[in-house]
Structures are given as C-alpha cells and as structure tokens.
Amino acid sequence: MNRDATRPAGPAHLRPDAPGSERPPVPRPTVEELRLTSFKSYRRAVLPLAPLTVLYGPAGVGKSNALDALAVLSRLALGEEITDSLDGLPDRTGPLAVPVRGGLAGCVPHGRDAIILGCTVRSPHGRIRLDIVIRTDGPVRIARETLTLDGRTLVDTGEQDVRNHRVNVCWHNDTRQGDIRAPFPSGTMITAQLPLRVAGSSAGECLVLAAAEDLLTALREVFPLHPVPALMRDWARADPQARLRGNAANISAVIDRLSNECPRRYGQLLRVVQSAAPHPLLGLAVAERESEGVRRVLAVFDEGVLGRTGADQASDGMLRHLAFAAVLLTGAGVLDLDVAAEVPWAHRQLTVLAEDLGAGLSVEQTASLLRLARDMAERGQLRVAAALQEPAAAREALGAGDLRSGGAVVVECRRDPGSGFTVLRPEAARVPAQGGRGEGAGGGDGAAEAARSVGERSVGEPVAEGAGSAVDGDAVDLEG
Incomplete structure (x- = not known):
C-alpha cells in the first residue's frame, strides 16, 4: 500500500489544523506570482496567486492562457529540451506525454518571436524570482534567464553562441575568485541544469543550489486538470x-x-x-x-x-x-506528475490548475467545489488556480473574509478593446485591508498584497509589473 499517495499534507504535528500542535508547519516553496510579459494573449501582465485563485470571464478572454503559462514553467522545470517540453513526447508517460495547449508555436504571441515569462516563489530561504526569455527565431533557445533571491542576483546569462546552442551563465560565489562563469546548453531551462553543474563548494554556491531546488520543487508540483x-x-x-x-x-x-x-x-x-x-x-x-x-x-x-x-x-x-x-x-x-521525489514530501506543495471548473455544473455545485478547494488549501494540502466563466459561484463560496485574509484571490479576465491583450483585475483590491500593507498583514500571504497593489491600476490598463529584468538585456521589442 502506497501510503504517501493519499496521505494528508503532513504528519499531525506539522499540520496547522492539528489539535495541540505547538510546532509550526514545515514551510513549503509556493508560487505566489506569475508574470506574463509576452505569452499568448498577455503582455506585461501579472497574476497574483493565493492558496485559492479564481479567474473568471467569458470564453476567449485568456483565462486558460494564464493557466497554460504556469504549466509551461512547470514543464521547463523538468529539465527537458524546450521544444520537447512544450510539443510533448508521445513515447513518454507523465506530464510531457501530451503537448501544452497549442504547443510551442501556440505559446508565442502573434507576430512575435519570443516567450517571456517569470514567477516569484516564496520559500524558506526568501523570495525567489525567475525571469526567462525563450527566442524562437532560429534555434529555440534560452536567450536570457535570471534567478534572484530577495533582490540579490544569483544566476544570470550573458553572451549566446547560437550556432553551437550554448549560452554563458554566471552564478553567485562568495569566495575570492568571485562569481563563476561557464557555458551551458541553451536549449534547456538554465535553472533546471544548476543542480548538475554547480558544485556547492562554497556558501554562495550552496545558496544558489538551495534557491534553484526550491524554485524547481514549487514548479514541478503543478498539475493541470481538464477532465474530458x-x-x-x-x-x-x-x-x-x-x-x-x-x-x-x-x-x-x-x-x-x-x-x-x-x-x-x-x-x-x-x-x-x-x-x-x-x-x-x-x-x-x-x-x-x-x-x-x-x-x-x-x-x-x-x-x-x-x-x-x-x-x-x-x-x-x-x-x-x-x-x-x-x-x-x-x-x-x-x-x-513527475514530482521532485528527492525532496521530502512534507516540503512539497501541490498546485492544481482547474480548467473550466464550472462546465456542466450549477452555481451551487461549482461553489461546493470551490469551498472544498478552499478547505484543502487552508489545511496546507494544496493550492488551486481555477478558471470559471461566471463569478457567481466564487462569490457564493468565498466571503469577504477569505479575500481579506489573503486565502483567496478572485481575478476578472477581459480583453482590452484597443490592444486585444488580456487584462487582469483582482477583485481582492475592492476589499478593505485588515491592517498594514506589509508582508503578512492580516495573517495572509503575499498574494493579497500583490492583488491590492495591482488592482489599483486603471480598469482599462493591463496589470503590469517590473518584468524588465529578463527583457532589457535581450533586445526583445514589446512595443512594436
């Protein structure tokens, strides 16, 4: 009997709901923000992710595209070639057996030649930020990738050797010799290669490895679910x-x-x-x-x-x-899933991408699933990002208390009539905050603060955030 398959998120003394528990829950790396700088219908958009995130809007506004973006990062974190990761490997089992929706070509915005994505992972070591640029003009390759921890750059890429499919990578090292540089294959996510390339012979390199492991663990535990x-x-x-x-x-x-x-x-x-x-x-x-x-x-x-x-x-x-x-x-x-089996299960966090959650269901039936998702998220068992066409079920299932505490974020998706890009508007911005705007205010996580800050933009303006770190050095034109 495989007891790990269906066990709760942790032993009783590690679960926040366990009676008499005195020890805090084991911190788990979790994705708390997704940056869609140039991906499908998105341009310079930011999606805050709470334990339960609900995106709603009519068909065609781009809800599924946002879920696809997180699925793409999850696939790249497995360390396979970019093309194989997104177009699928039919002879394999697991998440790569089928292509991501639209394949690699479908992920590139119309008229562009690059995918630009990023995410922020909250981990025991701090906030880890990944930004990645994938060029599709010529050989599909990593044109730029950066990994930072609480604002400190741990990994950055430099010059490319397109002909030989290589890119120079520089990573943090706190010894006298300074940061280390070496060429890496450019057809695979750089961060996924770090555990096999970084020796960990100094405190600085150990920090790089810890940040990379936390990021990869959070991304590999993503499960897209679209029942047919x-x-x-x-x-x-x-x-x-x-x-x-x-x-x-x-x-x-x-x-x-x-x-x-x-x-x-x-x-x-x-x-x-x-x-x-x-x-x-x-x-x-x-x-x-x-x-x-x-x-x-x-x-x-x-x-x-x-x-x-x-x-x-x-x-x-x-x-x-x-x-x-x-x-x-x-x-x-x-x-x-292709889980990070080398990481203890108590340090891993499952994220479920629930596509078209309300299809064929009544408002009450959909609301019951959202309440179940909220309850499981509150117990630390998983995180959920769900797509709906109508917000009624989310509003019925989630009261103001859930939004106010940061336990849930409800995000409206629509298309800007002028540009055609998808615009995100978190509804949590309309709920008064409980206390200060600093981290952990009101007992919630960083997604609530992110939702409030991005929600203050004008309604017709796409939610944007400083994703330029992955873009500036690669001369990717987002304005043309």
Missing part, C-alpha cells in the same frame, strides 16, 4: 498504482485504487459527490470485467431504487465534478 467526459466513459485497465491523467480518462482506475488503498479518502469523496448529486446517491462503486486476462473497471454511481449508473452513462457535469473532487481530496501520489 467523453474519455472518462471508457472502461479503464485496473492498476493498483494508477495515476490520474490530466484529462481524467483513467478516472475509473483511480477510483478503484482509492477504494482499495485509502477507505477514509474514498469515503470523503463519496460524501462530496453525494452533496452535489441532484438525487439520492447511496454509493460510489466500481464495476469489473475481464477480457483476455486483463481486468478492466468502470466507476458506477449507486442511485438506490433508480438503479446503478455507470460512468459510460453519467452526465458530463457529474463526471467532471467527480474528477475535480478526487484530485482535491487526494495527494500528488495519485496524479500523473
């Missing part, structure tokens, strides 16, 4: 180690695994599904059949006197609700 009911209706091959794919096609195999491996979580999942069902639901079971020696399973809703409805007959909405609830209630061990 048409695929979820198929019988799945039974697997005691089944891991849910991003399209939830093997949901029946995962339900079968949970029922055998973790009855407590399985019972919680049943109660959540029962609360969303519009009719009495007695149970959640698994039908079995065997074909040519292969055991296959299918999730079944037990509706009592109404009979048993298999996943092959269930509504799109109920299947999507089942997939989202299963992910929120279980850990990274049952998800198709």
Whole structure:
C-alpha cells in the first residue's frame, strides 16, 4: 500500500489544523506570482496567486492562457529540451506525454518571436524570482534567464553562441575568485541544469543550489486538470498504482485504487459527490470485467431504487465534478506528475490548475467545489488556480473574509478593446485591508498584497509589473 499517495499534507504535528500542535508547519516553496510579459494573449501582465485563485470571464478572454503559462514553467522545470517540453513526447508517460495547449508555436504571441515569462516563489530561504526569455527565431533557445533571491542576483546569462546552442551563465560565489562563469546548453531551462553543474563548494554556491531546488520543487508540483467526459466513459485497465491523467480518462482506475488503498479518502469523496448529486446517491462503486486476462473497471454511481449508473452513462457535469473532487481530496501520489521525489514530501506543495471548473455544473455545485478547494488549501494540502466563466459561484463560496485574509484571490479576465491583450483585475483590491500593507498583514500571504497593489491600476490598463529584468538585456521589442 502506497501510503504517501493519499496521505494528508503532513504528519499531525506539522499540520496547522492539528489539535495541540505547538510546532509550526514545515514551510513549503509556493508560487505566489506569475508574470506574463509576452505569452499568448498577455503582455506585461501579472497574476497574483493565493492558496485559492479564481479567474473568471467569458470564453476567449485568456483565462486558460494564464493557466497554460504556469504549466509551461512547470514543464521547463523538468529539465527537458524546450521544444520537447512544450510539443510533448508521445513515447513518454507523465506530464510531457501530451503537448501544452497549442504547443510551442501556440505559446508565442502573434507576430512575435519570443516567450517571456517569470514567477516569484516564496520559500524558506526568501523570495525567489525567475525571469526567462525563450527566442524562437532560429534555434529555440534560452536567450536570457535570471534567478534572484530577495533582490540579490544569483544566476544570470550573458553572451549566446547560437550556432553551437550554448549560452554563458554566471552564478553567485562568495569566495575570492568571485562569481563563476561557464557555458551551458541553451536549449534547456538554465535553472533546471544548476543542480548538475554547480558544485556547492562554497556558501554562495550552496545558496544558489538551495534557491534553484526550491524554485524547481514549487514548479514541478503543478498539475493541470481538464477532465474530458467523453474519455472518462471508457472502461479503464485496473492498476493498483494508477495515476490520474490530466484529462481524467483513467478516472475509473483511480477510483478503484482509492477504494482499495485509502477507505477514509474514498469515503470523503463519496460524501462530496453525494452533496452535489441532484438525487439520492447511496454509493460510489466500481464495476469489473475481464477480457483476455486483463481486468478492466468502470466507476458506477449507486442511485438506490433508480438503479446503478455507470460512468459510460453519467452526465458530463457529474463526471467532471467527480474528477475535480478526487484530485482535491487526494495527494500528488495519485496524479500523473513527475514530482521532485528527492525532496521530502512534507516540503512539497501541490498546485492544481482547474480548467473550466464550472462546465456542466450549477452555481451551487461549482461553489461546493470551490469551498472544498478552499478547505484543502487552508489545511496546507494544496493550492488551486481555477478558471470559471461566471463569478457567481466564487462569490457564493468565498466571503469577504477569505479575500481579506489573503486565502483567496478572485481575478476578472477581459480583453482590452484597443490592444486585444488580456487584462487582469483582482477583485481582492475592492476589499478593505485588515491592517498594514506589509508582508503578512492580516495573517495572509503575499498574494493579497500583490492583488491590492495591482488592482489599483486603471480598469482599462493591463496589470503590469517590473518584468524588465529578463527583457532589457535581450533586445526583445514589446512595443512594436
């Protein structure tokens, strides 16, 4: 039995909700800000990320693009070639088995030849900032990448050797010889290469390695979830180690695994599904059949006197609700992720990207999922970024208290009529702050402060932030 797969976020003495707990929770690296300087429909935009972040707006405004940006950084953090990371590796399992939406070409804004992204990770060592420029004119390559810790530059890139696919990298070293310089392959994220290239022979190099590990750990624990009911209706091959794919096609195999491996979580999942069902639901079971020696399973809703409805007959909405609830209630061990296994699980933080959370669901059903996400986030089990078309469910599920404490950020997405770029407007800016604007004011995290500051811009202006550190040295024209 794999107890790590479905265990809570930590032992009782490490969980903030544990009664009588005197020790603080283990700090975990978490992404608290995403910078979309030049990516798909975004230009110089900043998205603050709270334990629960909800983006809303009509179809086509760019909500999914923001989730894709974080998924792209997560893929690059795995250390594969940029093209393979974004276009997918069909012969692989895990997150790279399928391309990111649109592939590499779809991530580059129209008429441009570069992707410019960045993020800020809060870690035990401080705030780590990554900014990265990927050029697509000629060989796909890292044209600029910087890594800073609390404002101190730890890693920076310099001259490029495009013909030989190399870029000069300089990293912090506090010995007499000064910072160290060496050529790195330019087809892979530089930060992902650091653990294999930096010796750690000085305090300065150890700091570089610690910051890189924290950043990579936070990014690798990102799981994009977009359930596809048409695929979820198929019988799945039974697997005691089944891991849910991003399209939830093997949901029946995962339900079968949970029922055998973790009855407590399985019972919680049943109660959540029962609360969303519009009719009495007695149970959640698994039908079995065997074909040519292969055991296959299918999730079944037990509706009592109404009979048993298999996943092959269930509504799109109920299947999507089942997939989202299963992910929120279980850990990274049952998800198709390439986790940072070398890092203790108590120091890792799962981030779920919930695409089109309310599709096929009523406002109340969607609100119940958001409340579940909020509860799981408050217990330190995961963080969630969800996309919705209408804000009603978020406003019903999240009161002013959640926004005021920094536990949630609700962000409006729309297109600027003049430029066509996506504009982000955090609603948390409309909620009065509880105390000062410094870090930790009112007991929340940095996302609340970021939401307040970016929300003060004019409504028609894209939310922007100083992302120039990754741009200035690469002559990428954002104004043309």
